[in-house]
Amino acid sequence: MRGDVAIRCHGLGKQYRLGPRQRSAIGFGRPTAQGATLWALRDVSFEVSAGEIVGIIGANGAGKSTLLKILSRITAPTEGQAEIHGRVGSLLEVGTGFHPELTGRENVYLNGAILGMRKAEIEAKFDEIVAFAEVERFVDAPVKHYSSGMYVRLAFAVAAHLDPEIMLIDEVLAVGDARFQRKCVGKIGDSVRTGRTVFFVSHNMVAVQNLCTRVIWLDGGRIVDDGDRRVIARYAANTLTSRHxxxxxxxxxxxxxxxxxxxxxxxxxxxxxxxxxxxxxxxxxxxxxxxxxxxxxxxxxxxxxxxxxxxxxxxxxxxxxxxxxxxxxxxxxxxxxxxxxxxxxxxxxxxxxxxxxxxxxxxxxxxxxxxxxxRDAGQGRGAWYGRVPGVVRPNLEWRTTCLERSEAPAGAGR
Ligand SMILES: Nc1ncnc2c1ncn2[C@@H]1O[C@H](COP(=O)(O)OP(=O)(O)OP(=O)(O)O)[C@@H](O)[C@H]1O
Ligand SMILES: [Mg+2]
Known part of the structure; x- marks a missing residue:
């Protein structure tokens, strides 16, 4: 129910071991020492109430996906606890949750079952899911033959239609065309209105601004800021100085x-x-x-x-x-x-x-x-001190020629 605690994390940490996973055949400059470790997430504590729409933002490698993987139980934390109250639907990286050899239809049923739905419930939603995903013609083909766009559309449709109480969404908007992205944002907006809890990881600040009521900023695996939409502006101002x-x-x-x-x-x-x-x-x-x-x-x-x-x-x-x-x-x-x-x-x-x-x-x-x-170079703008409008500001060649120097012909200008 709206207002109840949906997610409670306490001292969450995830440590990865880097050494053994590394490929060495390619001639990398400096190999990571054997057994080197990395805290992808550290000391992360927060509480989310049912019905909150939480945007997770931060630079590449900040720990956003790691957090979502822990919440969706794909990976276990090294330390701390994550309590989840409610049925979780997750849409993480393209592919997780789908079995490549199974058809689109089989994957829909499989995912529904994982979400704890009965066959009849899934059947009732099936056509709507396939229509939303726009994969009607391919629904009986194994998903390994899908394009990445089709794959994501179906994964999104499943996650959004199978009535999870908590939706975890990682960067889906990066895949798919602009039209489908708008459709997804609309669908997430609907979930929001029906009181679902949503975790939304994205680098698209416009989408985060429009969808989320709360924003958590991660950096180096830790929470830097947690608050309302103004966190986005603070993050933007910070990255501005560090992204040259x-x-x-x-x-x-x-x-x-x-x-x-x-x-x-x-x-x-x-x-x-x-x-x-x-x-x-x-x-x-x-x-x-x-x-x-x-x-x-x-x-x-x-x-x-x-x-x-x-x-x-x-x-x-x-x-x-x-x-x-x-x-x-x-x-x-x-x-x-x-x-x-x-x-x-x-x-x-x-x-x-x-x-x-x-x-x-x-x-x-x-x-x-x-x-x-x-910044404004402060030159060549004449007497105008406001911002010159437009995305571009070319310094174009102009020329004015006096074609005739005389009094205007009779009747003009009166
Ligand atoms: N399976 C893994 N083994 C080793 N290191 C990992 C593993 N998964 C993630 N990492 C490391 O953990 C850190 C956090 O990664 P994570 O994928 O959570 O970042 P992210 O915030 O989602 O980044 P992005 O914006 O690029 O998606 C990174 O340094 C990453 O290289
Ligand atoms: Mg990620």
Whole structure:
């Protein structure tokens, strides 16, 4: 019931052992010492009442997914306790909870059963689930043949329709197209109105702002802030200062996966040693990464968003001379992109990085790998002191010519 305690965590901690899991065949720089450990979550305590919509935010590796995995009993905490009161439906990384060899239909029934539903209850919801997921034509095919979009749509539909009292949702909105994302946000909004408790992990601050009534900010496995939506602004202000230069020197734990690991990202003025970025500054965006599979055609793709989430532009190294269109051997690469001055307006910009293989498969995606602020250069704006409107602020060439110097023809201007 609304108001009752739905989740109570006390001193939750999760320690991972890094050494044995590491792959060493790829020639990583500095191997992690055997037996090295990492606290993915530490000293986490909070209480959530039924009906609360909690957004979990924080940088990559902050411990968000680890928290949700503990709450959904996929993994056990190393220390502390997590008490859950209510039927849990979880939608974690793409794939968890689904059996690849089973068909879409079989997976719906399996998940319903795991949630403790009776066959008749599932049957009653079945058509609605399949329709929501838009997988009618494929419902009797094994889900291993689904595209990642179909997979996530079905997983989301199952989690949202099988009436869990507590929904745990990890980053589903990153997958699927914009239309389906809006549909998911709408559906989560419905759950909210029916009094369900929702845990929502996302890097999409607009979605967190719109959906959540409470926000918990994790960093380095610990709770940094826990409060109302204003936590988002404090998090944004904090990441702003720390997202110009980022590096993940340990390849084994750097963001990415089996195919690629991103070890550094930075944005800085292309010339000089200063950090100040103004509307007239030429910028250099740099990304260092390990290609771990040989022979892939890799492409970076950057999406540059303004603070309202409007896409200012997208760029990819299609004109790049050395490596574009060539197979990448295993090894460490640096891709740099120059963004000319007099392009971006003043404001805060967020860069989404995608590493794409063979122009088709997204190997890695981070929707906020870099965040930076462009300040007003204070020049070339005439007598106007307000913010110049628009996402871009090009310094365009203008020309005015006096075509005729004379008094206006009779009748004009009267
Ligand atoms: N199975 C595992 N074995 C070893 N380390 C792990 C394991 N799972 C997670 N980690 C590590 O624990 C830390 C927290 O990871 P977690 O996946 O919870 O972060 P996250 O906040 O969800 O990040 P992201 O925003 O990238 O999804 C990271 O340093 C990660 O590398
Ligand atoms: Mg995660």
């Amino acid at each position: 230069q980022r590096s993940w020197p340990d390849v084994a734990t750097a963001p990415g996966g089996d195919a690629v690991r991103v070890t550094r990202a930075s944005v800085r003025p292309a010339a000089g040693s200063g950090h100040e970025i103004t509307t007239s500054t030429d910028l250099l965006l740099e990304f260092e990464y390990w290609n771990l599979g040989s022979g892939a055609h890799l492409n970076l793709s950057l999406h540059v968003y303004d603070e309202q989430g409007v896409l200012a532009f997208n760029t990819a190294p299609v004109n790049e001379a050395e490596w574009h269109g060539r197979a990448f051997p295993q090894g460490r690469f640096l891709s740099a992109c120059r963004v000319p001055g007099d392009l971006l307006n003043e404001g805060v910009y967020r860069i989404e990085l995608l590493v794409v293989k063979d122009q088709a498969t997204v190997l890695f995606r981070d929707d906020g790998i870099l965040v930076f602020e462009v």
